[in-house]
Amino acid sequence: MDMNQYLSMFIDESNDHLQSLNEKMLELEASPEDIGIVQVIFRSAHTLKGMAATMGFEDLAALTHQMENVLDLVRNDKLKMQNFIFDTLFKSLDALEAMVEDITQGGEGKEDVTAIVASLQSIVRGEVPSGDGAASAAKDSASQAAASETPTSKEQVQLDEFQYSILQQSLAAGHRVLYIEVSIREDCQLKAARAYMVFDLLERSGEVVKSHPTVQEIEQEKFDRSFSLYFITEKDPEELRSMILNLSEIEDAKMASIDSDTLSQLAQKLELEEASAALETAPSEAAPVEVDKALVAEKDKPVATKKVVAAPSRTIRVDIERLDVLMNLFSELLIDRVRLEQLATEIKSQELTESVEHMGRVSSDLQNIVMKLRMVAIDTVFNRFPRMVRDLAKSLGKKLDLVITGAETELDRTVIDEIGDPLVHLLRNSVDHGIESIAERIAAGKPETGTVHLRAFHSGNHVFIEIQDDGKGIDRNKILASAIKKGVVTEDESRTMTDEQVYQLLFAAGFSTAEVISDISGRGVGLDVVKSKIASLGGHVAVTSTLGEGTLFSVQLPLTLSxxxxxxxxxxxxxxxxxxxxxxxxxxxxxxxxxxxxxxxxxxxxxxxxxxxxxxxxxxxxxxxxxxxxxxxxxxxxxxxxxxxxxxxxxxxxxxxxxxxxxxxxxxxxxxxxxxxxxxxxxxxxxxxxxxxx
Amino acid sequence: MAEQIKVIVFALGNEEYGIDVDKVRTIERMMPITRVPKTYSFIKGVINLRGVVIPVIDLRGRFNLVESEYTDQTRIIIVAVGDMEVGFIVDAANDVVDLDRDNIDSPPEVVGGVKAKYLDGVAKVGEDRLLIMLNLAEVLNRGEVAHLEQLED
CATH class of the missing domain: 2.40.50.180 (CheA-289, Domain 4)
Incomplete structure (x- = not known):
């Protein structure tokens, strides 16, 4: 079969999945106990694996498969997330990204991943090379006891109040309440059909109160190999089990009886979750960013980021070239319009003038729409930064939060394509030179976790992107000393320079203020490139800084270039x-x-x-x-x-x-x-x- | 029977030149040209060809021939080489001929004042017509232009 027609779809979707994997992993790092996030990650990884296997990218599929194994253990409470596992999973994501990139460039998506696969496998085997690893690998006995009582974690199936009371009444009436987890064989072609047969069988001998995923989802085959349900029956569990196993392509059916004690435990948990859910939703609607910050501060993780998620709207994917053609055609129309306006004034015909005026109004509306079509939320550039900043902070041994606001701000596609690298440079610069080391921060009486704000907003015909850190600020004298040494300015000139002029020296070619040159930034080739890139986009960079309190880089860009x-x-x-x-x-x-x-x-x-x-x-x-x-x-x-x-x-x-x-x-x-x-x-x-x- | 090619014939001074028809986008009458300052003298400026801005070169100037007044016969031949589109101002363009590749001979050192490196060869059409085939890649070579300017200085 010719796969080429699916290739671009595969690339798009893979990138989407990789992006969401990255985001969710960061979220999970901030709250490692949240099994719900693990579920989402697992599903993304699983879909990616399926797509890769279908397209014949075996390395990609193999690596995602190993990641899935690890995640499967985590979501089933058999493994606790910890730093080593995070790092390995992040490395796997990097490798996956590299492969997808290779495929995008027309390659085979091949990559040597044996090292990563080996470490993933060792995690699965429970060999975690860190201090607290042994304990979690051995699993604590309490959770093991719970696991033997009910086959898998109960988080998968959450009962609402109504279902809970039904179960309670059934127990009171002397019926059995069973928690059943059915898994279907991996090679099964029609999972939904098999699941249906299980349901059919069960409904003949009792009542299914609640299933996970929901019945609709199961019918649409939106589940992995297994599903679980609460079941009221009068039959013996073992008898039911053998009935289910008699169906073809069923791998296993685990049963657990639920008595009133476990049920009330479940109910307590339910109340707790509801309460915390209510807590989370109420304030987050009012001031999402602040709440995020507060949460982040509580957790005190090296890096944690959240952003306001815009409500998804219905979209279609359009080839960029078509938009360019549309733009070109429209610009020709615009030229004709101006020509018509000229003619109308020359001819002085009332009717012609009126219709030309009308055409003018329509075409300015059209212009707005055409321009909007080319607008892309800057989110597409920002979304790779949380991960980058996390890695950077880790490698520098600093603690910092990246707070992103205005990710929904839209910019012309041409600007979006070009602005990524300059922003990476500025962010790296802030993390590397701006934010102090933990020791320095404590000495300066600041919280040990630094904050970098990344903001985007519209103002008039421009878009501003600001990168603000609460680091040490720019030392005017240090810059001048360095600039004089390098011959960028003379000593006489330096005395009359304003602060802003001094800060602009940072952007001069061949200028670096870092005393110790690191591989992250400070090779002196960064900021001048940033400046010329931004200038070529018709924008400019301004710097304001207060010594000891932080620095603000403000990038001003035109809304559109065309x-x-x-x-x-x-x-x-x-x-x-x-x-x-x-x-x-x-x-x-x-x-x-x-x-x-x-x-x-x-x-x-x-x-x-x-x-x-x-x-x-x-x-x-x-x-x-x-x-x-x-x-x-x-x-x-x-x-x-x-x-x-x-x-x-x-x-x-x-x-x-x-x-x-x-x-x-x-x-x-x-x-x-x-x-x-x-x-x-x-x-x-x-x-x-x-x-x-x- | 060797390969047949179609060739657009244009005039420059007393000579007739040819460009492979595949390389020619259109032939236009003279139209208003917007001067572009601070560039080579033979680049006459840019024109609007149905919404696309295209630079035009006076071929006489490019070949260091004496530039002449534009007449009714003057044409702009729009050629496309790779992703570059350029207009050539020529004295006249009024013929298309079929050529046998076998009939194209390698050019002598200088033909009608044009250096051999700009030429692909000389073709014989009929009994007494000679057609000078242009090497477009060389004519549009910018690196060579810079060198040429230096020599003039």
Missing amino acids: IISAMMIRLGSEKYAIPLSSIVETGIIRKEQVRNVHGSKLIPYREAHIPLMSLSRFFDATDYNEDDEEETEIVVIRKGDRLAALAIDSFIGQNEIVIKNLGKYLPQVQGISGATILGDGQVALILDPNALIK
Whole structure:
């Protein structure tokens, strides 16, 4: 069978499962006693195994199978989770990710996993190489006693109040209450059918009060090899057992009689769980983040993260290329619209103007929708960070919480694709250089667990991503000393620099402040790459810091890269577009206001003087020169906190423009970031203000 | 019988040149060109070809021939090599001919002022027509352009 058509689906789903495995493992690490999470992990691993086996990726299936074995023991209370097991499972997840990545790249998904498989197997055998391992491997006698009484953990089947009272009444009436766990043979093809036969048989000799999974789920084959149920009958358990085993493809049926004592134990447990459930839900609705924090603080684990889970909405998967085509088609429509608007004003026909206006409204709605289609929640980038930070904190021997807020914030896909690596760098930087070691934190009178906040939010036409730590902050003098030593700035310059300017030195090429260079960050090649990457996305990074209290990196990004608002200007016969986001102000200056200082021109602006640049000279314009004019229109542009004025011929107006690239043949043109097509079909170039201000 | 190819014929000065029809996307009349500053002089700028921005090169300039005024006959031939799309401004383009690959001979050192490295060969069409086949990959080679600029300086 040709599997290629399923491959992309397999990759997508595998990634989803791996992601949820990672998340759940982190949750489990925060609360290792929660068997419910183990169940979820187990199911994810099981599905992954099934898919991998179907697709013929044997290594992948084999490894998930071993993980499943370990998890199976855990969920059946036969094994307690502990650090060694977590580490091994996390390693397995890494290996799985590597395999899926390999498959994505067109490989076979082969990987040498014998070491991991061996350690998983040794865990299954109960050989756990740690101090408290022996105790848990041997299992405490109490739980063993419980296990002999009822075949498996009761957590699997939770009774509600009603079912509980039925069972109690049945016991009082002298009936038997049995807890039955039926497992079906692994090679069974029609599990649901077999399960049905078991139910059919049981219903003839008694009443099934409650089953796990539910009857509906069993009918839809949504269960592993086994299911369990509470059963009221008058028959002898052994007789029932042999009846069930007589059905074909049934591997085993475990029975346990339940007397009124065990039942009341169950009932107590039920009440407890309800109470704690009520406790958890009530405040978490009001202020989920704070509760999470509180929980995390209680647990005092090395790293624990939770985030607000958005309600799932119905979705379909769409090929990214189709969205790009849609975007292109739409941008052509936008050009035609502008053209029509021009024609309508020229022709001065009332009806034409009206319908063009209507079309304009529809197309701006359409534009919103098309842009939204390309929006992806930044969650897809953030979701790998908890795991990364956990590993990082462990390897550095630090304790820290990563608190993520605003993971649902949406950004254009093109930005999402690019922003991951810079954020990884900034986070690593915060964990490595920002957060102090445990000893230092205690000495500074801070809680030993550090906190790193990762926030995303919208503001105007921009998205902000902030990374804030409560670490030691940036030492201005240390940076300056290092910068002077490396010749990045001179001593004279350093005295007049503002704090913000000093912090920006961190982003200078070849700069590293860490005294001890670690392999995590601090090779001095990180932050300058971060800065240029973010700049290439049309954004910038700001740093604020308080010594001893922490540092905040704030990344500002445009919402989208494909359609921007721009000011159209004229330079003689040529038209150019200047992105509105970098324009501070427009104005007119008279010739006598321009001063010549050392060969460069300055104009007064607010309280200061800013350089006046001749756009016509910069671009060698042939038919315009502002020197011929008494008054010149200017555009004040900004790059970071530096300003400059551009002398231009005249303003045309503000427009929404679609950004196009200049074609592959042209080399990077200085001062030009791209092109756009105007309403009259002509091409106008888009200025790159960042390149104009040096 | 050797392999037959179709060739678009265009004129540059007194010579006739050919480009394999598979490489040609369309042939356009002259249209408004937006100048791109700070680039090579033979890159005349960019055009809007049905929503796509495409750079155009004056082939005369590219081959260091004297550039001439554009006329009614001037055409822009849009060629695609790999994922690169470029327009060539030529004096005229008005013929398509079938060629036998066997009839293409290796080019002499210089033909009509164009260096041999830009050429794939010279083909004989009929009795007295010579067609110079362009080597597009070489013509669009940017590294070579940079070198050429240095020589001019």
